[in-house]
Amino acid sequence: MQRLKHFLAFFGLFGLAVSAFSANDTLSPFAVVNVDIGSGEVHYVTIVPQKIIFSTGLIPQAIVGQLLQPNGKIAPENFARNSVFVEYMHDFIRREGAKLPQIKSQAEKIKNGKFDLMDLRPGPPSSENIIGVFNVQNGKIISYERNRDHRILSNNGFFRLPYGIEMKLIEELSAEAKRNVPQAKKVG
Known part of the structure; x- marks a missing residue:
């Protein structure tokens, strides 16, 4: 988990792509975030809105889980939940x-x-x-x-x-992400 926290602190330095999807529901708040960490892509699932992700990056508690096989289907056998x-x-x-x-x-x-x-x-x-x-x-x-x-x-x-709980959770995670925007650091 420490590695994830360190990675997220420097999140702005890496490429990021987001693709929203529906999990049996057209109103699904979930999105897959493809993060290029330099040694390859990692595919995280989040419920934080895309505009927040692009402006702040991800915080550990906003990552629902990770797809184990990035090009595989979204299914229980291809998903690791994030205990945080x-x-x-x-x-x-x-x-x-x-x-x-x-x-x-x-x-x-x-x-x-x-x-x-x-x-x-x-x-x-x-x-x-x-x-x-x-x-x-x-x-x-x-x-x-x-x-x-x-x-x-x-x-x-x-x-x-x-609905009421889900919307409030998304709002709180979004606010938490905005409060924890990492400070830009020079590399090299």
């Missing part, structure tokens, strides 16, 4: 989820107990489509637990957070 992104996403849900009206409303309805935060990608319900669980007491969310079986990429495409 996964931890960031769950921390974000833990911090911000209870503030969203649809989550607060669900907590008020069940009063006491738990409810699942479901992945909105297409496909049959399964444990890999449960993002996490909110614990509720007296109509208020008291905690969030991540589901370790949740898959960032399944045969049904990339994860899809409920």
